Amino acid sequence: MNKGELVDKIAEGADITKASAGRSLDSLISAITSELADGGDVALVGFGTFKISARAARKGRNPQTGAEIQIAASNAPGFKAGKALKEACN
Template identity: 45%
Template sequence: MNKKQLIDAMHGRSGLTKQQSAAALTSLIEAITRSLHEGDAVFIPKFGNFSLSYHPAKRGRNPQTGEEIEIAGQNKVAFKCAKALKDHIQPG
């Protein structure tokens, strides 16, 4: 499902117009992004948890030249699915 399809699904189920659905989705994405940027985790009950995970710098190799390089440390976004969502999507 892409963003347009998600907006259409929100429109069909919420009673909001497509413009309102698009604005709500954009607002949600911006709020999650801003919170992660500030270092805060985002927990949405029955859906999951977005958090940052720091991966320290490490040494690697350039596959074309074989030269050793330093790969900078970086934050990566992690998502952990809530049990309610996991139970809903898995059979049994």
């Protein structure tokens, strides 16, 4: 399912226009992104939790030359599914 198909499903399920559903989805994505960028977590009960995890700096290798390179520390977004979502998938 892509974003357009998701907007269609939201519009149908909430009985709203596709334009409103698209704006709602964009707003949700923006709110989650903003909270994660500020270092917070977003917990949706029954669905799951979005959170940031820190990745330490490490050494790697350039696959073309084999030369050792330093990979900088970074933050990575993650998602942990909630119990209800796990049960729905099994």
